[in-house]
Amino acid sequence: MKVDSILASRTKFMTASEIRELLKWITSDVISFGGGLPDPSTFPVDEISKVVAYVLEAYPQRALQYGSTEGVAELREELAKFVDSYAGIKARPENVFITVGSQEALELLGRVFIDQGDVIITENPTYIAALQAWRVYQPRLIGIPMDEHGMVVEKLEDTIRKLKAEGAKIKFIYTIPTAQNPSGLTMSQERRKYLLEIAEKYDLLIVEDDPYSYFLFEPIQVTPIKTLDRSGRVIYLSTASKIFAPGFRLGWVIADKEILDWFNLAKQSLNLHTSTFAQYVLLEGLRRNIILKNLPRVKELYRRKRDAMLTALETYMPPGVSWTKPSGGMFIWATVPPHIDTRELLVTAITKYKVAFVPGHGFSVDQSLTNAMRLNFTYPTFEQIEEGIRRLAMAIKSA
Amino acid sequence: MKVDSILASRTKFMTASEIRELLKWITSDVISFGGGLPDPSTFPVDEISKVVAYVLEAYPQRALQYGSTEGVAELREELAKFVDSYAGIKARPENVFITVGSQEALELLGRVFIDQGDVIITENPTYIAALQAWRVYQPRLIGIPMDEHGMVVEKLEDTIRKLKAEGAKIKFIYTIPTAQNPSGLTMSQERRKYLLEIAEKYDLLIVEDDPYSYFLFEPIQVTPIKTLDRSGRVIYLSTASKIFAPGFRLGWVIADKEILDWFNLAKQSLNLHTSTFAQYVLLEGLRRNIILKNLPRVKELYRRKRDAMLTALETYMPPGVSWTKPSGGMFIWATVPPHIDTRELLVTAITKYKVAFVPGHGFSVDQSLTNAMRLNFTYPTFEQIEEGIRRLAMAIKSA
Missing domain, CATH: 3.90.1150.10 (Aspartate Aminotransferase, domain 1)
Structure with a gap:
């Protein structure tokens, strides 16, 4: 062949x-x-061993069965509490969507939003696997330079204005504001506010990818951009890979329900749902406060x-x-x-x-x-x- | 927004x-x-409990870490043995690719092969979720009727000839030959051979989806089409969902390495890899012969x-x-x-x-x-x- x-x-x-x-x-x-x-x-191997044994003893038939595309209801409830207590993000369970690692969330963003030629704005440099996931959908990628306080948001508005004047369709601004991959740099709180203001002014989505705010070593006072979001324009991504274990392939998205409904539709075709068993393990892990x-x-x-x-x-x-x-x-x-x-x-x-x-x-x-x-x-x-x-x-x- | x-x-x-x-x-x-x-x-809850405990005791750091996109090497080796002993399919580990349920394999087929207007030939009726996964890629779907011996392969050649005359690009023939979803019907061995002959004559891929041959209740003598394949044109899909537990979301593809290399590239963007932990659980399950x-x-x-x-x-x-x-x-x-x-x-x-x-x-x-x-x-x-x-x-x- x-x-x-x-x-x-x-x-x-x-x-x-x-x-x-x-x-x-x-x-x-x-x-x-x-x-x-x-x-x-x-x-946390010992704690995970206990949790796994408990899940298989307490509700094996649910943990081993098929589940719903958006994720296990109790886990979405527990994650809503977790992002509030940990990061001050207010979310209802219906705003939480479980993914196969946060890589799947990047794919869902491309699949649901990007047509050929659409503009995606990112920090430059930015996360290599995000660029790779989106390139299949052939967007125009526009990079905004960084300094020690993260994305130089001051340059963003000019870029957006020029792009709009060209008739470009900007689909979202992608940022890893805290301890960025690859630079390790963190966007200042002032710039976070400014970024959100610009997004509001030009009616744009922000994708806030946040796998690393658990590992901020310096006393920098920042909050996730999602905590400042009043108009449902921030799609917040995070993952259990760095704080629990990558082997379960578990990520989550916090966003407006309308957006998650589209993600749900797209994910049905991708893999129906994320491993139910892995989700119950994380659920019990969160209930026992293993992560924190x-x-x-x-x-x-x-x-x-x-x-x-x-x-x-x-x-x-x-x-x-x-x-x-x-x-x-x-x-x-x-x-x-x-x-x-x-x-x-x-x-x-x-x-x-x-x-x-x-x-x-x-x-x-x-x-x-x-x-x-x-x-x-x-x-x-x-x-x-x-x-x-x-x-x-x-x-x-x-x- | x-x-x-x-x-x-x-x-x-x-x-x-x-x-x-x-x-x-x-x-x-x-x-x-x-x-x-x-x-x-x-x-098999008790057996799974034992296996899970063993995995976390024997090699927790491998089972909880990131893994390779194609899947855990030992599992691919074990599955190559399993499909041989169970179904007579000869495969090397490099011909085995692990997916997030076989739904992901359907998505990979669409993603790697289907351009708008390309022809996919299926049984009619066929598996609803396959049609759904592919519709995003806008193929032309052509159905071949069924009788009690499965797809009426006798009608297939005519259809292909007409399609070719129209200049259609046929990407693959999709079949669930054994205990089909939704009909429960099984394609006779004669028709399996005939189907493969036609595929060879017109140089076409066959996708053989086989979640149900484990549950053939009647003494029908059939072998997977993949066992007859000498030219690497059969892509064989199966899953642990019905014979082990759906909650792990584990499927596998047996195919030529060239095809799997493309699947690998596509899956990197989708989710990097399938849950390592779930893969090790299935590996130990196979080693202990729990499934059979x-x-x-x-x-x-x-x-x-x-x-x-x-x-x-x-x-x-x-x-x-x-x-x-x-x-x-x-x-x-x-x-x-x-x-x-x-x-x-x-x-x-x-x-x-x-x-x-x-x-x-x-x-x-x-x-x-x-x-x-x-x-x-x-x-x-x-x-x-x-x-x-x-x-x-x-x-x-x-x-």
């Missing part, structure tokens, strides 16, 4: 995740800063790992290399001299120096950030952080 | 699952033949439920009503006199007679089967089967 000849035309816009392709190359002697994995020592009890320990570990990586960067990097000081999250964004293309550097880094990272170009809307890279500090051990940055510095010096 | 005004154009092709909409209406006094749920008494040990008991229960429903239909139905004699699976397909539209009948049936079913039109490619319905016999109890069919007969008589 010649499969190539019968592919849909959209299929050519599907691009492999460089992160996932990269993971395949890596042999056991390579230190990887490439993935975005939590430290597995943070998984576990969080301080995890946050402290990740803060120390960030500091270890910053120290190693200071110690080993040659002049001409700079990097962000992440206020939280899982990543540092490093910039090397402009003559170095980090895609080429990666090959040498892996094969000769046995260290890996994600090249920066995939995080930029126009693939233009060729002399940057994303470094993960949560998964490697302290020893690997020190040794890996030493190796990376050698690779950069050799380039 | 006016959400309607910013939806993508494809979103209007998303239609609600009538089955799932229906489930919402149903109060506790309604007997439902509407869903497609397994009998929850068939879930449990199956005879489940099959016998479903056979008795089918017989109970056939008896009740004989007892209560008025003249002018006919139904299939399913050779297996979970469903009976009933036809009422042509003047009755089963969509209208359903409203009376639920509100006045307290019984529910799925109207037939959604199962036909052109929505033309307005005087038919699908009846599920696996989920209701024996008492509900008898009483529900009695009520349904009254509703039909009153129409």
Whole structure:
């Protein structure tokens, strides 16, 4: 069979995740800063074992049966309480929608909203997998630069005005305001308010992706943009992957019911519903407060790992290399001299120096950030952080 | 926010699952033949409890961590053994791909292969959720009629010739050859061979959806079409939902690696990967042979439920009503006199007679089967089967 000849035309816009392709190359002697994995020592294994046993004893027939597309009702109720107590977000259970990780929420956004040529505005750089999910739908991606206080919202209004003048259809503004992926930077509260004002003025949706506000290491006073939303224009995404365990593939969306009704319709075709069993495990986890009890320990570990990586960067990097000081999250964004293309550097880094990272170009809307890279500090051990940055510095010096 | 005004154009092709909409209406006094749920008494709860405890003790950090898009390597290996021992399908682990239920496999087929106007050939009637998943991609759906030996393959070649003459791009032939949904009918071995011959002659893909061959009640000698496939043109789908538990949302695809590489790329955007934890639970379930040990008991229960429903239909139905004699699976397909539209009948049936079913039109490619319905016999109890069919007969008589 010649499969190539019968592919849909959209299929050519599907691009492999460089992160996932990269993971395949890596042999056991390579230190990887490439993935975005939590430290597995943070998984609350004992508590999860108890919860799982309880779920199968207390209501096995519900937990093992098919469920509704929007998610298990009790979990949506419990998550509504959780986002209120944790982040001050007021939501009713009908405003909560369960997804197969927050990646599925990104897909649902593309599927429900994006026609070819529609405009999506993002921070630049932004989360590589969001760009990838949306590229299949062929939007025009517009990036807004960042500084140490997050997206430079001051430049946003001008951009929107120009786009509107061109007749562009702007579908939403995508932001990871807290401890952003890949930069680790956090948007100031003033800019959050300003961003929402602009969205209101031009009647635009905001997608607030928030996997990392659980891991804010600095005393920055910010609230989710969703807490300021009075007109139902903020679609808030979060996930259990970093605070509970990624292996359950559980994410949630907090949004207006009208939007969630469309997500529901779209998700029916994708996979009917998210694993009922996994949802009941998270439900009991929330009821027993496992997440919030576990969080301080995890946050402290990740803060120390960030500091270890910053120290190693200071110690080993040659002049001409700079990097962000992440206020939280899982990543540092490093910039090397402009003559170095980090895609080429990666090959040498892996094969000769046995260290890996994600090249920066995939995080930029126009693939233009060729002399940057994303470094993960949560998964490697302290020893690997020190040794890996030493190796990376050698690779950069050799380039 | 006016959400309607910013939806993508494809979103209007998303239609609600009538089955799932229906489930919402149903109060506790309604007997439902509407869903497609397994009998929850068939879930091997004790064995699953042991397996889950073992997984969390033996390798918690792998089971709770992120995984690869194609699925857990050991599970793919174990499933390759399972499909060989169970169904005689020869596959290497690289030919096995794990999905979020087999619904996700249907979505992947649409996403990777279907452009607007492409032709998909199916049995008529066929599985409602497959049609729904593909309609978003706007194919031209062509139905081939069925008789008691399944799809009338004799009519297929003519149809293909006409389509080719029109310049149509046929993307695949979709069949549920064994204990079909919604008819319960099984394609004869001769027709399976003939179908494959035609596919080879016209160089077409076959999608063989096989959730029900585990529940074939009659001594019909058939093998999956995939076992006859020498040119890698059969994409075989199956699921753990009916033989283990639906709550884990686990399905698998057996196909040529080239096709699975495209599925991999597409799935990365959809949800990165299927729940690692659920995959390890199924892996240990397979290693302990839980499925095959449990199956005879489940099959016998479903056979008795089918017989109970056939008896009740004989007892209560008025003249002018006919139904299939399913050779297996979970469903009976009933036809009422042509003047009755089963969509209208359903409203009376639920509100006045307290019984529910799925109207037939959604199962036909052109929505033309307005005087038919699908009846599920696996989920209701024996008492509900008898009483529900009695009520349904009254509703039909009153129409």
